[in-house]
Amino acid sequence: MASKPRTLYEKIWDSHVVERLDDGTCLIYIDRHLVHEVTSPQAFEALRLAGRQVRRPDLTLAVPDHNLPTTARVAADGSRLPIEDAQSAAQLAALERNAPSFGIDYIDAVAPEQGIVHVVGPEQGFSLPGATIVCGDSHTAAHGGVGALAFGIGTSEVEHVLATQTLQLRRSKSMEVRVEGPLGPGITPKDLILHIIGVIGTAGGTGHVIEYRGRVFEEMSVEGRLTVCNMSIEGGARAGLIAPDDKVFAYLRGKPYAPKGEDWDRAVKWWHSLATDEGATFDKSIVIDAADVEPTVSWGTSPEDVVPVGGRVPSPDSFADPSKQEAARKSLDYMGLVPETPIEDIAVENIFIGSCTNSRIEDLRAAAEILKGRRKAPGVRWAIVVPGSGLVKRQAEAEGLDRIFTDAGFEWREPGCSACLAMNPDKVPPGERCASTSNRNFVGRQGPGARTHLVSPAMAAAAAVTGRLTDVRKLPPCQADDG
């Protein structure tokens, strides 16, 4: 008898069940655990206090990213520069101490491979299709872009995984987000995911794991898929994933931690089986028409507050739900925006290109394409590019992108999370706006009083050039001579 058709999520879940309890809770095996400096110190400390070991240090990888400054880390004489903030320095020192003492591979702050965990995982081939991947960070969903079941966990769960290599979980519901038709010219994966969040809302995926389906995703690059899955959490879903295919396998092949030789061949065979079966059903299904997706910008303080760049700041009265009206009023007040203002009339003083959503090489290329032969507008006071990893940075430099950015008036920084969450010194000043390629426009997210407009890398570049939020399609790449 043929087995019941299953979704991609169910297949990964089923293959990781260690034990099923009577009440439906399952003990799930974790294949990969990424650890960073901010959400791990309390977990390591608790292990020590309980006299426990890390069960599988070989399945664990540590790298600092959240609170590292993105200014130079090494002095001219090759010595390491100290971190000025004493608390940040102590947190980094704790990871530097904890990783080796528990036998965990550690990529240190000055290693060429250092970067944002969610950029490093796929880039190192540590994140694999069909694997369960966790990290003490909600944007772990990103790794779903290679076909993994990846989700963020709290510090108690970090401790639980370190000690047992498992988590006690209940199976989530499944949700299909099906996108029909192709994206228009100049529309990026970031625009698509912002649009999707606008449609489903920030709680639309709560309790669910999203599978993104449709030709759009098959045609999308692996990096684009990482961007889409990354923001699943902004739609409330702890995880989002896309069926792995030959593009993913080609992307991973030869990466340092990826399987080799016979292991690789066996892995690819299994990975090919990881698509949702014909006839499998989802608990919830959303259909998006790709033709509706425009270059998208956030106007408020929730990632669901999005509008096409050609649109206007909405009026709170335009929302049917009274509590949403109230929330919109509060958001507009915080954002300093007047209803009905055309989005393209909004001036920005800061530009941030970076974060685990948009700091990979394709993101930097897309921004550089717009900035080539141009300069940031006089009203733009601060513009930074923070590559997602040392390897992205090196690749960008090999392609001359760093020069394009610096010629345009951007600062070219060291890798890390930076102004996405403003834990390190990279902050947007109070009351100022930032066109940001990051993932959250929450109150105070980029610094106290900072006003964030979420956009794609190309749109951030366009805003830098004009000093206003701008439809990037009006700024064709400059045909400047390459001299």
Add this chain to the structure above:
Amino acid sequence: MKAVSTIEGRAIPLGLKNIDTDVIIPAHWLKTVSREGLGKGAFETIRATPGNPFDVEDFAHAPILIAGDNFGCGSSREHAAWAMLDMGLTAVIAPSFSDIFAGNAFKNGILAVELPQEQVDRLLEVAKDHPITLDLENQVVTTPFQDRFEFRIDPFRKRCLLEGLDEIGLTLGSESAITKHEQMREGAMPWLDKPSRRDAA
């Protein structure tokens, strides 16, 4: 984990929707290696607003918070739960919670109770002047006015909370099942077991 059974006392009627964990505890408070002392930074931006409910004297040391939909959305930072505990909160009532926050609350013995919006609205009204009671054993929220709102909770979580169980200790009791799974995995999916070491790459 400390055992939880009944929580009784004043409840802060916050009521806002989509309270994200950046609001519960802003990122600049996360530069700590401890779980303690985060209460000072809890709800910092809200507490900076004049007339906010946290400033009302009656709600000092209140053990319960009442919020709107999608409480705890955003970042996975468990510091949000630690900050709430540090300010004395041991229960939150809301129409819905983000998945990660609900897990973090549970791991720290914070009771996260989901009730329909109209019941939450009623509690927001009552809480202004009166205490409320959460009874985990009987899964019910009551007020001095005969209100009686039953809530659902995952049976596993309920048991852990009532008995104050150490979840890691429980899982370690499944040691043989974990080892068996690892052996199966080694045979069926050997590539998952051997990430090449960087120095060997």
